[in-house]
Each structure stands twice: as C-alpha cells, then as structure tokens.
Amino acid sequence: MKLKTTVTGLKGIVEVPGDKSISHRSIMFGSISYGETKVKNFLRAEDCMSTLNAFKKLGVSIEDDGEIITVHGVGFEGLKPAEEAIDIGNSGTSIRLISGILAGAAFETTMYGDDSIAKRPMNRVMLPLREMGASLHGKNDSEFPPITVKGTENLQPIHYKLPVASAQVKSAIIFAALQAKGTSTIEEKEATRNHTEDMIRQFGGEISTEGKVITVSGPQTLTGQTVVVPGDISSAAFFLVAGLIVPESKITLKNVGLNPTRTGIIEVIQQMGGKISIKEDNRTDNKAGEITVQYSQLKGTVIEGDIIPRLIDELPIIALLATQAEGETIIRDAEELKVKETNRIDAVANELTALGADITPTADGLIIHGKTSLHGGTVTSYGDHRIGMMLQIAALLVEEGDVELERAEAVSVSYPTFFDDLAKLEVK
Numbered sequence: 001m002k003l004k005t006t007v008t009g010l011k012g013i014v015e016v017p018g019d020k021s022i023s024h025r026s027i028m029f030g031s032i033s034y035g036e037t038k039v040k041n042f043l044r045a046e047d048c049m050s051t052l053n054a055f056k057k058l059g060v061s062i063e064d065d066g067e068i069i070t071v072h073g074v075g076f077e078g079l080k081p082a083e084e085a086i087d088i089g090n091s092g093t094s095i096r097l098i099s100g101i102l103a104g105a106a107f108e109t110t111m112y113g114d115d116s117i118a119k120r121p122m123n124r125v126m127l128p129l130r131e132m133g134a135s136l137h138g139k140n141d142s143e144f145p146p147i148t149v150k151g152t153e154n155l156q157p158i159h160y161k162l163p164v165a166s167a168q169v170k171s172a173i174i175f176a177a178l179q180a181k182g183t184s185t186i187e188e189k190e191a192t193r194n195h196t197e198d199m200i201r202q203f204g205g206e207i208s209t210e211g212k213v214i215t216v217s218g219p220q221t222l223t224g225q226t227v228v229v230p231g232d233i234s235s236a237a238f239f240l241v242a243g244l245i246v247p248e249s250k251i252t253l254k255n256v257g258l259n260p261t262r263t264g265i266i267e268v269i270q271q272m273g274g275k276i277s278i279k280e281d282n283r284t285d286n287k288a289g290e291i292t293v294q295y296s297q298l299k300g301t302v303i304e305g306d307i308i309p310r311l312i313d314e315l316p317i318i319a320l321l322a323t324q325a326e327g328e329t330i331i332r333d334a335e336e337l338k339v340k341e342t343n344r345i346d347a348v349a350n351e352l353t354a355l356g357a358d359i360t361p362t363a364d365g366l367i368i369h370g371k372t373s374l375h376g377g378t379v380t381s382y383g384d385h386r387i388g389m390m391l392q393i394a395a396l397l398v399e400e401g402d403v404e405l406e407r408a409e410a411v412s413v414s415y416p417t418f419f420d421d422l423a424k425l426e427v428k
C-alpha cells in the first residue's frame with residue numbers, strides 16, 4: 001500500500017476505537033459470569049473478534065446488534081467443549097487468558113493461530129497453570145501453539161512470583177485462581193495493566209493488591225454487568241505522536257482511557273518537552289479524558305525501569321517520536337519487545353533505518369539519535385499492526401520519494417479504521 005506522505009498542519013479531532021485489553025476482557029468476564037453482560041463501544045477488530053468467536057465455540061451465546069454486544073453468561077461451570085480447535089488469529093491476549101479460564105474446565109481444548117502466534121512463548125502461562133493442576137502442552141511438546149489445555153475441576157491455589165512483567169500471564173493465573181479452592185498470591189516483577197483486577201471488582205468479585213502482590217481467593221461467582229469501553233490509549237498514541245512531529249499540527253483525541261497503568265506515554269511526551277494537555281471526564285467507571293497535542297520542539301530522554309510495562313505497546317511509536325527529538329534517546333529494560341507480534345526491537349530498527357533514521361537495536365531496547373529527516377522507501381509491517389501504523393505516521397514526514405508499506409492489512413488487528421481516521425484530519 002502506498003502511504004500518505006509530505007504532510008504539514010495536521011488538524012482536527014479523533015475519537016479512537018475502544019480499548020483492546022478491556023474489550024477482550026469484557027467478553028471473558030461476561031462469559032464466566034452469571035446473567036447478562038452488555039458491552040458498549042466494544043472494539044470490533046480482528047483480535048477482539050477472536051475472543052468473541054472463541055467463547056461462542058465454548059457454548060456462550062453472544063449477540064451484536066451493531067451497537068451493543070450482549071453476552072449471556074454461563075459461569076465457569078457452563079462452558080462447553082468446543083467441537084473443533086479454536087482459531088485465535090493473531091491474538092496473544094486471547095490464547096493466554098483463555099488458557100487460564102480453561103484451566104478449570106474438565107475438558108480438552110486446542111487453540112491455534114497465525115504464523116506470529118505459532119512463535120509466541122507459552123511456557124510463561126503453561127508452567128504456572130500446570131503447577132495449579134491443569135495439563136497443557138504445545139506443538140510436539142514444545143511451548144509453542146497450537147496448544148492443548150485440559151483443565152481440572154480440582155485446581156489448586158498457587159503462590160507465584162512472575163519471572164516477566166506481563167499482564168497476560170498475571171491475568172491467566174488470576175482467572176485460574178478464581179476457580180481454585182483456596183487463596184493464591186501472585187507477585188509481579190513490575191506493575192502491569194490492571195484491567196483484570198478492576199473488572200473482577202466490577203463483576204462483584206474480590207481481589208486485593210498490595211504493592212506488587214495480588215491476593216485472590218476461589219472459588220468465586222461473578223455477576224454480569226454493563227461495561228463501557230473507553231478509547232484505547234495505545235491507538236491514540238499514533239495520533240499523539242503525529243501531532244507532535246508533523247509541523248504546524250494540533251490534534252485532539254477524545255474519550256481516551258487514562259488508567260494510570262497505561263499512561264506511561266504521556267509522561268514520556270512531557271519529559272521530552274512535548275506540548276500536551278489533558279482534560280479528564282468526570283466518569284465513575286473506566287477513567288477517560290481528552291488529550292490535545294501540538295507540534296513541539298522535542299529533546300531526547302531515557303526510558304527504563306518500571307515505566308516500561310506502562311507503555312510497552314507504545315514503544316514503536318515512541319521510537320519514531322525520538323527520531324524527531326534533538327539528541328539521544330535510550331530505551332532499555334524492554335526485552336519483552338522481542339516476543340510481541342513480531343520482534344519489535346528489530347522491526348523498528350530495520351524499518352526506520354530504511355527511511356533514514358539513526359537507530360541502533362540493543363539487547364533490551366533501542367538507542368535513537370535525532371533529529372533526522374526521513375526519506376522514501378519500501379517497508380514492511382512484518383504482519384504487526386503497531387509496526388504498520390507507526391510506519392504510516394513516519395511516512396507523513398517524508399518529503400522526497402514514496403513510502404510503500406507491505407502487509408498494511410495488519411492494522412485491522414487493533415484499529416481497522418486507522419487509515420480512515422487519518423484521512424479525516426485536515427491538512428494544510
């Protein structure tokens with residue numbers, strides 16, 4: 001696909017679609033609760049549809065009237081064996097969290113996905129879930145999908161220290177712990193997104209967090225709720241960066257989720273000297289607000305330590321931001337980027353270098369020297385939605401030559417209307 005290039009004065013308002021993490025979980029919690037769950041502003045993107053279709057295959061009735069999704073919850077006990085293996089597409093969140101849910105179901109389920117899923121590490125969820133009594137195995141006894149989960153109605157509680165900072169792993173264990181008889185404790189390596197914990201409380205369950213230790217007792221019974229999904233800050237991130245780096249721009253993002261475990265990018269923008277203002281909505285459920293950015297003179301920074309999980313999905317677009325800042329930006333402690341939808345350290349370094357940026361990959365991050373001007377070229381998303389969207393924002397700065405993006409269709413994994421939303425903004 002030929003990308004939009006040579007843009008100045010990007011102006012207007014974008015309302016990004018619903019949060020991917022919360023949309024996945026709304027279907028999961030709706031299914032394992034009793035009674036009806038209504039979901040508003042559900043993200044109808046490939047990843048979340050994979051979760052929705054998985055629960056339909058597990059016997060849950062789910063309706064979509066085009067506006068509201070209604071899930072007729074059956075409780076953990078009401079899930080039924082799927083008639084065939086479940087295709088979860090590109091979605092790491094689906095395969096890992098559903099493994100935790102199925103750890104307590106006394107039947108066998110196989111889940112598979114695309115080429116990227118076939119390379120995602122699964123031992124991180126398989127090891128603790130086995131310790132709790134479930135049996136799980138990957139392809140040819142490896143840790144890689146397709147994976148088969150055979151649950152047990154006799155799940156044991158666990159005391160587990162997470163070896164990686166991962167909300168997916170934490171959530172898989174929590175879903176299993178909700179079905180185990182007794183109290184489990186999970187110690188995080190660093191605090192990660194807490195949507196699972198928030199939604200347990202919203203659905204009438206109990207869970208507590210003290211520092212990095214989460215305590216949850218089972219078995220628990222949850223009750224269906226209405227979930228209003230806020231806009232996804234990880235999708236908003238592409239327009240935040242566009243507004244900051246395209247000369248003469250001013251963009252407002254409306255209804256963006258502002259859960260503090262997700263807002264690391266806002267702090268980085270402020271550290272780099274970006275002009276950003278935030279107006280919070282006075283809502284009681286998921287915290288949300290309006291963010292406005294303007295073209296800014298930026299300076300390099302260091303991004304490391306406990307902020308990393310709070311902006312993990314935004315690092316590719318933050319790397320682009322750093323190419324437009326004066327001086328050096330160092331990203332470290334981010335080795336998890338290597339096991340995302342693609343190896344995002346290599347993908348970012350290769351593709352931005354191909355457009356003229358000065359970026360060096362390291363074992364756990366990237367070193368970026370700015371400010372560089374970008375030129376045309378042929379780049380690829382590697383089938384990774386966030387790499388594809390980052391490259392389109394990079395292309396806006398290109399004044400000479402075309403930018404051709406291979407595998408552009410990947411953006412539909414999290415943001416099917418991304419190119420349309422960009423086209424709606426005014427340009428000078």
Ligand code: S3P
Nearest residue numbers: 021093165166167168169312313
């Ligand atoms: C997610 C957790 C993160 C994130 C992913 C969504 C979630 O993955 O990268 O896009 O919804 O729990 P990890 O847990 O692997 O860091």
